[in-house]
Amino acid sequence: MARTSDADLKPPLSQNGLKCDDLKKTSCHSKREKNVPQTGVSSRQFSHDTFEQPPMYVAVMTYLGYGIVTLFGYLRDFLRAVGLEKCHVAQEREEQKDFTPLYQDFENFYTRNLYMRVRDNWNRPICSLPGPIFDLIERVSDDYNWTFRFTGKTIHNVINMGSYNYLGFAENNEDFLKTVADKLRHYGAGVCSTRQEIGNLKIHEELEQLVADFIGVESSMIFGMGFATNSMNIPALVGKGCLIVSDELNHTSLILGARLSGATIRVFKHNNMHSLEKLLREAVCSGQPRTHRPWKKILIMVEGIYSMEGSVVRLPEIIALKKKYKAYLYLDEAHSIGAVGPSGRGVTELFNVNPADVDVMMGTFTKSFGAAGGYIAGRKELVEYLRSHSHSAVYASAMSPAITEQVMRAMKCIMGKDGTTEGIRRIRQLAENTRYFRAKLKDMGFIIYGDDDSPVVPVLLYMPGKVVAFAREMLKRKIGVVVVGFPATPITEARARFCLSASHTREILDEVLQQMNEVGDLLCLKFSRRKRSAFPDACKGGQLM
């Protein structure tokens, strides 16, 4: 694997030159270039992450709520064990009762007694394209969510605030999808083989070149599945005797890849550079655990935008640390590619950082490009190594040609290569939507996590009863939101996560904001104690309590 050399000494590559030419067309970037010298000094020095703490009574009430429902969970389990109540979940057979219990751990208890009561808010069936507006199938339950039945009606025109549709490419427009249909007719639906056998098509290589141009690196490789891009390639890059330093809020695919690789894993506090530096210093000084030999490789794993918090990584500082301690950087841009940056190139563009400074750039096509799959990009030696050593290349089937074409047309649209300004219009619309929505929600008094530029907006709800009531009230008002609770988030920080899209118009956002205002008053969700612009509301947080 290639070592990191000083990127400043290399002459600028043609991909970088192409990137600068494309970007000079947009006025935003040229305005930034006038102010900032182009030697890697970032124009955005600081991350504007906010993680406001709620008042103390909110934490107390959250624990109280969970405690009471847990007590009732024990009561119901007792009734089921005694036989007074019919058990709807899987149970062990009589012969297996002496064996290790299968269903007594906390996760199963939680699923049986808390999740099942309220699971009508998750996995709702939809029956239209999940664009900015979609249709839901109405379903009701007669036995408290153990079984559902469809009433036969459809709920039309529900506003979609949950899909990762950042640039609005989840659309059904005939003109835009013509090339995809052609490729589907030409190549068929699937490839049915791996990249290393007979599944390598010319269209794959075209896409790889396009992705490399888009990001501004030497070359890239694409994979059929986004999760597998992480979990199958990290074991190819690091192994036993290496150290992985990963952020505490990394995605499951990164954690799985790290565990599969066999390397030692150390975790640093979320976006906390002091914690990271302390870990790196200690690792470099003491070496491997018992033998104290130096580590073979140190790999720092971070994400561009963290999907549960909406916070953006502090890239310039991590790159400075990486160069100081001679570590490698793996950047997972699943949510940030296409969604941030003046021309959609991701966090490297947002912070004005040379992409060659990041050793392994990974991303997915699921979120901003409306397709499926992932890519890894970087230097040519890295990608050539992965072509022969990655598990995906050897065993997983290649990306389907129609999806490849969809990614290509979306990427060409963003880059402006299709001859229209549609791409840049969408990027600007997304940035404007993000700023507007976040500013308005903060003004209303909700606690919002994350950076001001990220299109992922988590609104904190805290209490389990309010989480459920929020989801149901918003559906009554024909807005579909995603609420997230305990296993995916810490137990006291349940939230509703809004994903903004370039296809949301101002009217849609205004409608959502107005309903949020009403629901926030109805349920008393405005916990923020920040000073905000004069906005008198009936229920100031919890003063009525």
Added chain:
Amino acid sequence: MRAECIHMRERGVDWRYRKQRSSRGDAGCSWSCCRGDNQGVPTDRAGRMSFKNMREYLAWLYYQYLLITGIYVLEPWEKSIFNSVLFSAIAMVVYTSYVFVPIHVRLALEFFSEIIDGQPESAMALMN
């Protein structure tokens, strides 16, 4: 109601692919400014909550109690159990305080007044 409001008109122009969908099924504009009802919560034009009488306000307070304690997710018989247990606990506290607090307060006042005026009183008691 059909094609008159601005939302229906815009819908035809902006979201081309939904033109065929909006002509069937949806009988009118579903946005809150064009709807008649208000989905349960009484709100005025500015979106603030306005309760017409005490009953609505008490119902809203009961709803908040359900949400905060987490009872909202339970089945009705479980809600009744919890409410009756809580109500009987509060009733016991109220009864105990009604019976015993005046006695305790009187004893405490006597104790402290004895300390303050204690010296002359005991001397008088001794002399008598």
